[in-house]
Amino acid sequence: MLRFVTTRLLNMVFVLVGVSLLTFLVGHLAPGDPILILLGNNKSPELYAQIKAAYGLDRPFIEQFAKFAWRALHGDFGLSYAQQGQAVTDILARGVPVSLQIGGLALLCTLAVAVPLGTIAAVRSNTWFDNLIVSIALALYAVPNFILAPLLLSVDIALYRRGLPSLPVAGWGTPAHLVLPVLVYTLGSSAYLVRLTRNSVLEVLREDYVRTARAKGLSNRAVNARHVVRNSLIPIVTYVGPSVAFLVSGSFVIEYMFAIPGIGYLAVQSLYQRDFPVVQGITVSLAAAVVIMNLITDISYAILDPRVRYG
């Protein structure tokens, strides 16, 4: 196990170097010029040259990359082009906690809602309850969150107009501000997870060892709790692991619609502005999070299923 973890952590270094090189290369080759975008209408050739030199963008590619790599090794992604003079690490330090908070809360809500509902639906498969849950989940799964959000918002605005209690439509800071975005997040991801849980539990219910357990005369409850639920967790863990990693990069749509100061909107905005230092910072942190979460997921397989062994 220890050797497995060490190897994986060593691999992680290569993954991160690869990801940085790739992001840097793609940024370098992509059309669009950050300095032109920064200057917009106010371009003049001298000014353009001045700024380009200040950011070191006039240097040869190899030199730029070497400088970037050396800095990145020290956890420094340089200064943002668009957020003038601000360090990328400062920008990430402000945005990532916000995205983690909102995403983490949404993930907890999703698990709390979807896993029990999916399990119950599977245990009582083909009853009215199962049909209801599956239909709702299917309907929600078909509605993207950029449609769901305005729907909920128009209900909220209608409440406000009638002088009824309503929630803030946007912003950040109080628990009330969390409700709508977390709700949209949760509804969307629960729809998928309910179906995943249900299928997984149904599959386990058909296993021989479940039949054996029942044949031994164990009660339904004991069979479900001891044999079914734990064994059906593997696909769920596979789903949850990487989603935790993606919490780092936030949700573009939700942060954009609810004016949340997270990293999701920033990531997209930085691409438009060719703010490569920020893009690189976000990509590398996301890559690190994905690698670490995959490792944790693999380790948890071994805990959930004793047959899984890592040499």
Add this chain to the structure above:
Amino acid sequence: MSWYLEIGFGMQPTQNHQTPVADSVTTSDRREEGNTTVKRQAPSLRQIALLSAIALLVLATPSAVFAQAKTLSIANEGIADLPSLDPHLTGNANSRVFTNLVFNGLARIDGNGKAVPDLATWTVSPDGRTYTFTIQPGARFSTGAPVTSADVVWSLNRALSPATASKGGFGIVYLGIIQGARDYNSGTTTAIEGVKAVDDTTLTIELTNAAAYFPSTLYGSWAAIMEEASGEDFVGAGPFQMANWAHGQSITVKPNPYYFGGVAQLDEVTVKFYANPDTAYNAYLTGAVDVMGAVHFPSSKVPEASQRSDFSSNAILGLTYLVPNTRIAPFDDPTVRLAFSYAIDRKALASLLGGMVSPTSDIVPHGLVCHSGDPAAPSYNPETAARLLSEAGYPGGAGLPALTYTYGANSPDQDRIAAALQQMWQQALGVQVNLNAMEMGSYLEVLDARTFQLAMIEWGASTDPRSFLSLQLRSDSGGNNAGYNNQRFDELTRAADVETVIETRCTLYQEAEAIALSEAAWFPLYNPTVNVLIRPSVTGLGLGPLGLYADNWAKVGRSE
């Protein structure tokens, strides 16, 4: 860099200010109780001291604690945060919402689009090259220090310094006319030669040549006057001062108690960021902001919002136009360009955008000094368009090379306009024009490299005809995307730039504009409008030629 954080977290919002005071009262209160429970008698000396302390506190507490604090919140659409608080690095509509509150310049633009004194009044030498500025009596920074000519000299030098330029400061684009500004900006000298303090309240600015428009370049935040002693803490002399920056959410300002235009009636103004303009609209509907739309009003909400009584709309001094690439066929032929310009139904385009814009055939916008409204400017006439195209040798479009209209797809409106233009050219000229929507960043590169046939530019509000004519159509100008080259036009605009008699200057510009239009150097489409929703209880705030406008921000109040 650390000073951003210092500004962000070092200053506290005003409510927080009250907490420590309240805490100290409770603690001493408790201590007092402990002493007096033993025997009841006449109030002790300590009790009296305490009571008077409370009384003093009550008297000293700002009335805001008792009465409803007068606050105003303004939505700032399209961005998630300000890129910087440094006024010398900013100047777009998003930044202006904030910089207008905290900073001011020597001059400002009034409600009629005219440059008027702000921090200083001025006189011009007979040759039009030297401006003498006298700082207004009583002008003070928010630290209480008077604004001196040394602060002005320092500020202008900072705005044009190579260090500021390398961070993205573009003051040189507007202030390059100051004697020695370019040498200083490029690092060959250590100060701007033409800016000199005469005494504490007087300074002279010498220009490379006479320029009647010079005061109108001083309104922008690129020429903001800051206190030298506070350096990069960015202390201004405007109606408000910085209070709190919640990154990614809002910026809050509080009154500058020393503002020479009077102390602000509002206790606090908060600028809130909404990357999505639709969100800002929802925030207005639910009372979370008092003003929205000043930077970007969501076009899909205009029909609904324009029915409201708190909606207002105003054309601003900008222009959206098509640029033909006049260096390559077929748009190197003025007759072909004219045919394409005559084929455009500008009114139809404006109604397509739900009345968000006002159609125009002119280059210099209506409302700007020297606007002519040239009756000969190409406007919609499909017959003339078809006739001109056959005169050029392409009857019914026969023989024309494949044509492509390239545009930056930054909103669905751009796609709708492109489709409408395509249809108009098809109907009037029988020409099939291909559409090429590009992501904005790549599009700017295409514009700069002039690798397009026909493109679109949205030019924001400007305060002088020079920005439209000399800076964008003269053959030697860096902003000449059309590659337009007409000697007579160049001569006229060069003469107009240095002309000091306003009437003569306008005549020169109008003649130049007429030439550019007669050769269809551009196809003007429309002037953008600013649409805003302002809560009826807000007084003294409205729309001006550059967008949101208050004659004096200190007089903006709430009637509730």
